[in-house]
Amino acid sequence: MNLFSLLERTARQWPDGGAVYLGDERVQTWASLRHRSLVLAGALSAFGPAGSRVAVASENAPAYLELMFGTWAAGGAVVPLNYKLHAKEMAQIVEDADAAVVFASPALAPALQAALPSPWRGRIVVTGTPGYESLFQGEPAAVAATDPQSLAWLFYTSGTTGRSKGAMLSHRSLMSMTLGHLADVETIDETCSQIHAAPMSHGSGLYIPAYVARGARQVVPASQGFDPAEFLALCDSHPGCGAFLAPTMVQRLRLAAQASGHLPAQLRTIVYGGGPMYVEELRKSLAVFGQVFVQIYGQGESPMTITWVRREDHASGDEAILGSVGVARTGVEVRVIGEDGADVPPGEIGEIIVRGDVVMAGYWNNASGTAEALRDGWLHTGDMGSLDPRGYLTLRDRSKDVVISGGSNIYPREVEEALLTHTGVAEVSVVGQADEEWGEVVVAFIVVAPGEDVTPQALDAHCLDRIARFKRPKRYLFLDALPKNSYGKVLKRQLREQLAAGGTR
Numbered sequence: 430m431n432l433f434s435l436l437e438r439t440a441r442q443w444p445d446g447g448a449v450y451l452g453d454e455r456v457q458t459w460a461s462l463r464h465r466s467l468v469l470a471g472a473l474s475a476f477g478p479a480g481s482r483v484a485v486a487s488e489n490a491p492a493y494l495e496l497m498f499g500t501w502a503a504g505g506a507v508v509p510l511n512y513k514l515h516a517k518e519m520a521q522i523v524e525d526a527d528a529a530v531v532f533a534s535p536a537l538a539p540a541l542q543a544a545l546p547s548p549w550r551g552r553i554v555v556t557g558t559p560g561y562e563s564l565f566q567g568e569p570a571a572v573a574a575t576d577p578q579s580l581a582w583l584f585y586t587s588g589t590t591g592r593s594k595g596a597m598l599s600h601r602s603l604m605s606m607t608l609g610h611l612a613d614v615e616t617i618d619e620t621c622s623q624i625h626a627a628p629m630s631h632g633s634g635l636y637i638p639a640y641v642a643r644g645a646r647q648v649v650p651a652s653q654g655f656d657p658a659e660f661l662a663l664c665d666s667h668p669g670c671g672a673f674l675a676p677t678m679v680q681r682l683r684l685a686a687q688a689s690g691h692l693p694a695q696l697r698t699i700v701y702g703g704g705p706m707y708v709e710e711l712r713k714s715l716a717v718f719g720q721v722f723v724q725i726y727g728q729g730e731s732p733m734t735i736t737w738v739r740r741e742d743h744a745s746g747d748e749a750i751l752g753s754v755g756v757a758r759t760g761v762e763v764r765v766i767g768e769d770g771a772d773v774p775p776g777e778i779g780e781i782i783v784r785g786d787v788v789m790a791g792y793w794n795n796a797s798g799t800a801e802a803l804r805d806g807w808l809h810t811g812d813m814g815s816l817d818p819r820g821y822l823t824l825r826d827r828s829k830d831v832v833i834s835g836g837s838n839i840y841p842r843e844v845e846e847a848l849l850t851h852t853g854v855a856e857v858s859v860v861g862q863a864d865e866e867w868g869e870v871v872v873a874f875i876v877v878a879p880g881e882d883v884t885p886q887a888l889d890a891h892c893l894d895r896i897a898r899f900k901r902p903k904r905y906l907f908l909d910a911l912p913k914n915s916y917g918k919v920l921k922r923q924l925r926e927q928l929a930a931g932g933t934r
């Protein structure tokens with residue numbers, strides 16, 4: 430079983446259907462995407478043996494589709510790189526993955542070339558050039574016979590808490606993810622479109638197999654990224670639009686829609702996840718866009734698939750459900766365990782562990798990391814949470830983000846939720862700062878909402894009304910923007926380092 434089979438069936442069913450779009454322009458039909466992928470599969474043998482890693486360093490681009498399916502048809506594994514990484518970080522991943530070839534966009538290729546060692550055993554091919562197009566001149570190859578356990582995607586984690594690691598995702602894992610998406614998250618058919626506004630190297634790209642399996646359009650915005658106004662316009666011109674967005678992108682989309690009064694005509698589903706969605710923001714977004722939201726909780730090690738909050742659950746308005754990450758996905762077992770490894774009772778906080786076909790095989794070339802993450806067949810996520818009696822999981826924080834002050838565990842998310850209900854707070858991130866007396870104290874970084882004026886005293890009073898005294902921040906620091914990685918995740922590590930270095934006002 431090879432993920433290419435999903436494209437094969439769709440191309441047979443709708444050969445002339447629009448497959449890939451750049452903005453409003455159609456660039457591939459299903460038949461031409463299939464053909465180009467198979468020809469590329471043949472050409473890839475010149476770079477390395479079957480099973481080679483094929484890295485992609487590109488902004489969101491139509492070429493992603495043929496590179497992904499071409500690599501799979503050849504029996505290789507894709508290594509999509511986050512295009513906002515520094516060239517040196519990209520080069521580090523390319524070397525760690527021992528990629529045979531990197532397909533790099535014209536904008537990224539020069540810096541990446543310079544950052545790779547010289548000589549380097551692999552090759553760089555620049556997408557869109559005559560050299561790249563020459564790879565599509567030959568005959569279509571036969572799809573490689575593929576063991577379902579073989580590597581399909583080497584997924585480098587975003588590394589918010591440490592150095593990026595390569596999660597090994599097999600054809601079976603990604604097929605399980607795809608079936609789970611179609612079973613739980615949304616119904617997709619050939620009248621739908623997937624808008625790639627979030628990085629195709631991450632969540633948006635992981636949803637490609639599910640949308641391709643149903644013959645839904647692949648739409649890459651002309652900006653090759655996320656521009657809220659452009660996204661709203663694309664949802665007018667393409668049918669049945671669905672997208673994966675990080676919570677911070679949902680907020681930007683809502684603000685843009687409210688400011689312009691432009692409500693997308695054909696927006697069907699927004700799947701959000703990858704970071705906390707605060708209840709306050711969710712309520713505002715539901716009020717603007719209606720019942721289009723589905724939440725997923727996953728991580729590179731269990732791609733897009735641990736728990737989900739159904740569309741119907743969003744309609745319930747139940748505060749506990751809206752603040753949760755939902756229930757275990759179909760085909761996945763989820764437990765919350767204490768330090769002794771036993772399940773904790775409902776309502777108590779412990780580490781979230783996961784088991785299922787979707788879970789990675791381990792980390793690439795990292796036996797100690799694998800042994801730490803995979804124990805007795807369970808993935809230890811490093812996330813802390815609690816289950817309620819109905820099976821709804823509430824995510825607290827990554828274990829490394831929990832603040833321990835005066836011997837009490839404080840979960841930053843709870844403090845952040847409380848602060849966000851203050852009208853003057855646009856964004857907030859709460860971290861711990863080392864303190865001689867308390868061990869750690871709670872510090873809140875605040876981005877003030879435009880036109881508002883807030884004082885630490887006002888925020889302190891606001892917290893006193895909502896959360897236990899010991900949880901409230903001892904310090905408030907005001908920033909113009911929170912540091913985020915390219916997936917929109919707040920870099921708490923950077924905030925902690927900033928505090929430790931004393932570089933804050």
Ligand code: AMP
Nearest residue numbers: 586587702703704705725726727728729
């Ligand atoms: P990554 O492997 O880069 O996708 O990061 C995965 C991590 O993002 C998880 O381990 C969680 O800490 C966080 N995360 C993912 N989904 C959610 C969600 N729905 N709500 C809150 N945090 C999330």
